Amino acid sequence: MPMQHHPAPILDEHWQGYELARDDTFRYVWIWQGSNIRLIALWIDGPDYAYEHGWCYPRDLELVARAVAEWDPDTQDEPMGWHKRPTHPVRQAPRRDENPEYNRPRCEHGSYYQDNGCRVLNCRDVNAYQDRARTAPEGTKA
Ligand SMILES: [Zn+2]
Incomplete structure (x- = not known):
C-alpha cells in the first residue's frame, strides 16, 4: 500500500x-x-x-x-x-x-555530508567518514 x-x-x-x-x-x-x-x-x-x-x-x-x-x-x-x-x-x-x-547517506543533521559536508561543527558522521577515508587502503575508498 x-x-x-x-x-x-x-x-x-x-x-x-x-x-x-x-x-x-x-x-x-x-x-x-x-x-x-x-x-x-x-x-x-x-x-x-x-x-x-x-x-x-x-x-x-x-x-x-x-x-x-x-x-x-x-x-x-x-x-x-x-x-x-x-x-x-x-x-x-x-x-x-x-x-x-x-x-545517499545523510548525517544526523540531515546533510548529504559526503558531497556537502555538514553545517554543524564536529559532526560525528562527517568525522567518522573522514576517518574512514584516511585509514581505508587505496582502492577501497567509498
Ligand atoms: Zn551533521
Missing part, C-alpha cells in the same frame, strides 16, 4: 500530536518537542509507547506537512527538511534501490 495522506490531520490522544499519513508499517505523527516539532514513525501493529524513527523540524507546521506530503516512503528512506535525527538506525525504504540519488 502506498502512503495514505489524510485530508485533515488526525488527533492522536496518546501522543498529543497529529497523524498526517500512514503506510503498511508506520503511522507518521508530529508532536511538539521542546523548541522543535518531531515527526515520529509509530508501528501500526506495535507498541504505542515508543516510536521507531524520529526527525526534528523547526516549529513550522507547514514545513512538516509539506515534507510528509512530498515524501515517498516506499522509495525514499527519510523525508526532507529536518535538522536532527534523534533515532537510530536510519530508516531504509523497502524499494530504496530505485532512488539511489535521494538515498
Whole structure:
C-alpha cells in the first residue's frame, strides 16, 4: 500500500500530536518537542509507547506537512527538511534501490555530508567518514 495522506490531520490522544499519513508499517505523527516539532514513525501493529524513527523540524507546521506530503516512503528512506535525527538506525525504504540519488547517506543533521559536508561543527558522521577515508587502503575508498 502506498502512503495514505489524510485530508485533515488526525488527533492522536496518546501522543498529543497529529497523524498526517500512514503506510503498511508506520503511522507518521508530529508532536511538539521542546523548541522543535518531531515527526515520529509509530508501528501500526506495535507498541504505542515508543516510536521507531524520529526527525526534528523547526516549529513550522507547514514545513512538516509539506515534507510528509512530498515524501515517498516506499522509495525514499527519510523525508526532507529536518535538522536532527534523534533515532537510530536510519530508516531504509523497502524499494530504496530505485532512488539511489535521494538515498545517499545523510548525517544526523540531515546533510548529504559526503558531497556537502555538514553545517554543524564536529559532526560525528562527517568525522567518522573522514576517518574512514584516511585509514581505508587505496582502492577501497567509498
Ligand atoms: Zn551533521
